[in-house]
Amino acid sequence: MKLAIQSLFLKIFFWFWATALATGIALVITFIFGPGRVPSRWHSSLTDTARSSGMIALAELERGGVPAASSYIESFERDTQLRACLFDLYGKPIAGRECETFADMLTRAATSRSAEFGVKYGIVRVALLLPGSGGSDYIFATELPAGPRAAFGMDTAAVVLRFGVAFSVSGFICYLLTLYLTGPILRLREAAQQLAGGMLSTRAAASIERRGDELGALGRDFNTMAARIEELISRQRQLIFDVSHELRSPLARLNVALDLARGGKAGDLPFNHMECDLARLDEMIGRLLIIARLDTAAVPLEMTSVNMTDLVGRIVDDARFEAQNRNVVVNLTTGESCHARGNAELLYSAIENVVRNAIRYAAAGTSVHVSLGPQGKSHLLLVIRDHGKGVPEADLQRIFQPFFRVAEARDRESGGAGLGLAIADRVLRIHGGTIRAENVQPSGLEIVIEIPAAELTPVS
Amino acid sequence: MDRVLIIDDDIELCELLAARMSGEGFEIEAVHDGAHGLERALSREHSMVVLDLMLPAMGGLEVLRRVREQSPIPVLILTARGEDVDRILGLEIGADDYLPKPFNPRELIARIRAVLRRTVRVGTGTHPLIAGDIRLDPGAREARLQGRLISLTSVEFALLEMLLQHAGRIVTREELTESVLGRKLGPFDRVIDVHVSNIRKKLGVSQGVERIKAIRGSGYLLVVRAETK
Numbered sequence: 247m248k249l250a251i252q253s254l255f256l257k258i259f260f261w262f263w264a265t266a267l268a269t270g271i272a273l274v275i276t277f278i279f280g281p282g283r284v285p286s287r288w289h290s291s292l293t294d295t296a297r298s299s300g301m302i303a304l305a306e307l308e309r310g311g312v313p314a315a316s317s318y319i320e321s322f323e324r325d326t327q328l329r330a331c332l333f334d335l336y337g338k339p340i341a342g343r344e345c346e347t348f349a350d351m352l353t354r355a356a357t358s359r360s361a362e363f364g365v366k367y368g369i370v371r372v373a374l375l376l377p378g379s380g381g382s383d384y385i386f387a388t389e390l391p392a393g394p395r396a397a398f399g400m401d402t403a404a405v406v407l408r409f410g411v412a413f414s415v416s417g418f419i420c421y422l423l424t425l426y427l428t429g430p431i432l433r434l435r436e437a438a439q440q441l442a443g444g445m446l447s448t449r450a451a452a453s454i455e456r457r458g459d460e461l462g463a464l465g466r467d468f469n470t471m472a473a474r475i476e477e478l479i480s481r482q483r484q485l486i487f488d489v490s491h492e493l494r495s496p497l498a499r500l501n502v503a504l505d506l507a508r509g510g511k512a513g514d515l516p517f518n519h520m521e522c523d524l525a526r527l528d529e530m531i532g533r534l535l536i537i538a539r540l541d542t543a544a545v546p547l548e549m550t551s552v553n554m555t556d557l558v559g560r561i562v563d564d565a566r567f568e569a570q571n572r573n574v575v576v577n578l579t580t581g582e583s584c585h586a587r588g589n590a591e592l593l594y595s596a597i598e599n600v601v602r603n604a605i606r607y608a609a610a611g612t613s614v615h616v617s618l619g620p621q622g623k624s625h626l627l628l629v630i631r632d633h634g635k636g637v638p639e640a641d642l643q644r645i646f647q648p649f650f651r652v653a654e655a656r657d658r659e660s661g662g663a664g665l666g667l668a669i670a671d672r673v674l675r676i677h678g679g680t681i682r683a684e685n686v687q688p689s690g691l692e693i694v695i696e697i698p699a700a701e702l703t704p705v706s
Numbered sequence: 707m708d709r710v711l712i713i714d715d716d717i718e719l720c721e722l723l724a725a726r727m728s729g730e731g732f733e734i735e736a737v738h739d740g741a742h743g744l745e746r747a748l749s750r751e752h753s754m755v756v757l758d759l760m761l762p763a764m765g766g767l768e769v770l771r772r773v774r775e776q777s778p779i780p781v782l783i784l785t786a787r788g789e790d791v792d793r794i795l796g797l798e799i800g801a802d803d804y805l806p807k808p809f810n811p812r813e814l815i816a817r818i819r820a821v822l823r824r825t826v827r828v829g830t831g832t833h834p835l836i837a838g839d840i841r842l843d844p845g846a847r848e849a850r851l852q853g854r855l856i857s858l859t860s861v862e863f864a865l866l867e868m869l870l871q872h873a874g875r876i877v878t879r880e881e882l883t884e885s886v887l888g889r890k891l892g893p894f895d896r897v898i899d900v901h902v903s904n905i906r907k908k909l910g911v912s913q914g915v916e917r918i919k920a921i922r923g924s925g926y927l928l929v930v931r932a933e934t935k
Contacts, residue, residue, distance in 0.1 A: 494786065495716055498808035502722040505811040509729070528808055535786075560893070591894045 254427075254460040261423045269416040276408050292390055293361040296372040300386030303332050303341065304376050307384075315341035328369075330388035335375075337385070348373060348387035355385050430454045430461045434468060444675070446476040487538035490531045497528055533665040536595075537648060540672040547589045547676065551700045554626055555583040557590065558618050561598045565605060573610045576601070579617040584626045587700035588677045596673035599666030600630050600681075600693050607634035607691070621696060625679075628695040636685040645683055646671040670695075708822055709733045709751060713743035713769065714758040714784065726811050732818070740764030747773045747781075753822055754780040756814070758807070759792050767795055774800040780821045780860050784809070797900040802861040803887050804897070820888025824864050835870040837930055838912065842870055851909060861886055862905050865898070869918060869928040878925035902926055 299322060307315035319330050319342045331342030337352040339345035348371065355362040355373035362373040373387035433451055440448040449472055454465035501524055508517040562578045569576045586593070604614045612633035621627035637645055637652050644650045648668040667681075674681045679697035686692045710732050712720055720736035727734050735752065737743040740761045747755050747769070755773065759766030770781060783801040785793045793804050802821055805814060834843040841850045844867060849858050858866065864886045869877060882898045883891040891898075902918055909917050912929075919927045 491786065494808050495719070499716070499719045499722055501808050502719060502726055502811045506722060506726045594893065 257459055258423075258427070261419075261426075265416055265419045265423070268419055269412050272411050272415045273408060276411050289361065289363065292363070292370060292372055293374060295390055296361065296374055296386065296388050297376070299330065299388060300332075300374065300376050300384075303330070303386060304378060304384055307332065307340065308379055312341060326391075328389040328391065330386070333385040333387065335383045335385065340384070345387075351387060352385055355387070427461075430457065430465065434461075434465060437468065437472075441472055441475070446472070446479060448472060483538055483541045486534060490534040490538060493527075493531050497524065497531065500524055501528075530665065533669060534648075536669055537665065537672060540592075540669070540676060547592070549588055550590065551585050552588050552590045552593055553583055554586050554593075554618060554628070554697075555580045557594055558597060558616060558628065561594065561601055562616055565598070565601045568602065569605045569608075569614065572605060572608070574605050574608045575613040576605065577613055577615045579615070579619075581619045584618060584620060585700040586626055586677070586697050588697070589673075592673045593677070593697075596670040597628065597630075597695070599670050600695070603666050604630050604632040604634075604691070604693070608632040609634055612690075620699065624699055625696050626699050628697070629692060630695075631686060631690060631692040633690040636689055636691045637683060639685065642683045642685070646681065707731060707733050708753045708818075709735065710754055710756060710818060711743070711746055711752040712736045712756045713738075713740070713747070713761065713766070714756070715739065715761055716758075723811065723814075727815065730815050732815075740766065740769045744769045744772050747779065748776055750777075752779065754782065754818060756782050756784065756818070757801070758784040759796060760786060767792065767799060770796060770799050770801060774859075778857060778859050780824075782814075782817055782821060794896070794900060797897060798904065800859050800904070802859060817887075817889070821860070823888065824860055824886070835867065837870050837873040837928060838917075840866075840870065840909070840917070842867055856908050858905070858908065861901055862908075865901050866905055869926060873928045874930040876921050876925050876927045880925075882925065 303315050303318050303322075306318045315332055319332065322328070322330050323343075329342070329344065329347065331345035331348055332340045333345065333348075333352060334340055335356060337349070337356070347366070351362045351364055351371065351373040355375060360374070364371045364373075369389045369391070371387065371389050373385060376384045376386050378384055430453075433454060437448050437450050449469045450465040454462060455469065456462065457465065504517065504520055504524065508514055558580065559578065562576050566576050601614070601616060608614050614633075615631045616629070618626065618628045641650075641652055645652065646667050649664045650668075651664045671681055674695060674697060677697055679695060681693065681695045684692045684694060708731070710727070712723060712734055714720055714736070715738045717736075717738055720734075720738070724734035724736060735746065737746050741764050743755075743757070743761075744764070746752075747757075757766050757770060759770075761769070766783065770783065773779065773781065780802045781800070783793070783796040783804045784807045785796065785804050786807055793806075796804060803817055805817055833845075834841055836842075839852045841853075842848075842863075843850075847863060849856050849863060849866065865882060868882060868885055879898050880891045883889065883895065886901075887897060902920075906916060906918055911917070915929065917929055919929050921927055
């Protein structure tokens with residue numbers, strides 16, 4: 247496995263490592279800077295230890311002056327690796343190096359006249375007042391080893407604080423890490439879902455593309471794939487569009503030539519058939535063009551508030567004539583007037599296709615039932631039910647594909663090119679609605695259309 | 707014999723149409739490109755123009771725009787079915803009616819006849835129609851607003867005439883379509899509405915109110931106001 251500098255593997259590795267290190271460092275920092283207190287039961291023994299060293303230093307001072315005291319303290323530091331200093335009563339250092347480290351303890355030691363304790367860098371420090379033989383007092387301050395328990399302290403608050411720091415620091419870093427790794431994956435997933443849902447222009451965000459790791463590569467590959475799919479599909483759609491469009495010129499000529507041939511008169515049977523087929527071809531091409539246009543969505547649709555109750559009513563009225571010829575009754579049930587936001591012309595043709603389809607496949611002497619009403623607060627529900635043969639379960643979804651027809655329905659008598667439901671499906675999808683087919687008992691097909699309702703604007 | 711100019715780049719279609727329509731008493735002149743078509747349309751030799759919007763080089767809409775700058779000659783546009791934008795634009799620019807292609811030639815002939823009947827017809831009442839500051843003289847085919855001559859296409863003239871005859875009363879969109887365009891109102895047929903909107907633009911508002919009022923769901927009405935102020 248070849249590891250790039252930016253690889254996810256190294257990222258995870260280093261980030262986890264950094265987490266562990268940061269946690270450790272945070273602990274050490276609290277250890278060093280945290281307020282430490284020396285448990286009181288150790289005070290007497292610590293005071294004794296400090297006092298004995300201090301007395302020796304003081305004795306040396308009184309015997310041989312400052313140099314003697316200094317040399318004692320130097321040897322003390324050398325032997326114990328601990329720092330010690332001798333001060334006069336006013337805090338002025340007499341012997342010892344780097345005595346300012348004790349400065350904070352001196353005044354308190356001088357005024358309280360008892361031993362003063364402190365913890366710095368995890369080491370216990372003691373400062374205490376020593377009476378000199380000449381009547382003057384001195385202060386002796388020293389560091390003392392007191393073991394890790396002294397450094398950590400015995401009080402629970404400090405323990406909780408340290409664990410709390412460890413938890414929050416490591417938790418925070420791990421949270422950032424997780425976010426960093428899973429965020430782009432989730433966004434990629436979202437993009438993939440949109441692409442699958444038909445939004446072919448969907449691409450992974452630029453922030454993912456810019457990444458140098460495996461996720462960035464995945465994002466770039468995803469975008470290449472999406473672009474390729476979009477290109478292929480749009481080329482196919484363009485082809486359908488172009489073919490349909492080009493077919494219209496010969497069709498227009500045929501129309502005129504036929505009319506010319508029959509001399510403007512009606513009647514001849516072969517001519518009537520030809521004219522009928524020409525009209526069918528024209529209708530089919532027109533519908534193909536509608537589908538191609540809806541698929542490419544090149545032109546933005548004019549959307550208005552559409553009174554669906556009116557629209558469905560008009561469709562049913564228009565369809566009743568055709569239904570009569572087939573001895574089929576069309577019933578309409580509507581409640582209060584419903585509105586949807588959309589393109590009235592497209593919605594009309596979509597629903598008309600479904601209703602005419604239902605009439606075409608209804609058994610003679612039966613009825614087609616159309617009902618429209620609100621579905622919850624935000625949707626309208628339109629159900630078109632016929633009493634025909636229904637559709638084999640396996641084909642229920644496929645009837646919305648262009649040119650799909652249930653095998654036994656492939657007779658000339660049924661008419662239509664199998665484009666009506668495909669148009670309805672696309673129109674509803676553009677309007678944010680759905681259409682599905684269900685078989686109903688004892689026989690017949692039910693087409694269920696859901697479409698988002700428009701907020702009712704008060705009629706002016 | 708009515709001379710009709712056809713501007714369409716489909717040469718064979720033009721030949722067939724010429725043959726078909728000569729039997730109906732029309733004399734057809736066919737032109738296959740926009741620039742030449744424009745020149746011929748402005749020659750005053752024809753009673754009307756049939757214009758395909760899908761033309762190479764100078765497009766049909768451009769031809770129509772330039773024709774309308776100089777001439778009120780009736781124009782019927784041929785549009786590809788579903789090209790709603792072109793259709794609406796064409797009507798807004800001043801086409802009289804449209805027909806989606808491919809069309810039934812009988813339908814084309816009927817539309818041409820309807821348009822010609824309107825232009826040739828000398829107004830039913832030859833006396834001028836007056837409503838407020840609008841004065842329409844069907845005999846002279848003149849429309850005046852506050853005494854100023856305004857130019858209307860033949861469809862616009864017929865439409866305004868119809869509204870003036872029924873001033874203050876509602877005229878339905880069905881009635882307008884049948885009387886003015888000589889055909890039945892189809893579903894989603896917006897031709898009349900586009901023509902009304904064109905007339906409104908030419909008339910402007912009167913005392914801050916549209917002169918032609920749309921009655922939702924039924925039709926249009928020419929507002930008559932008493933000249934109180």
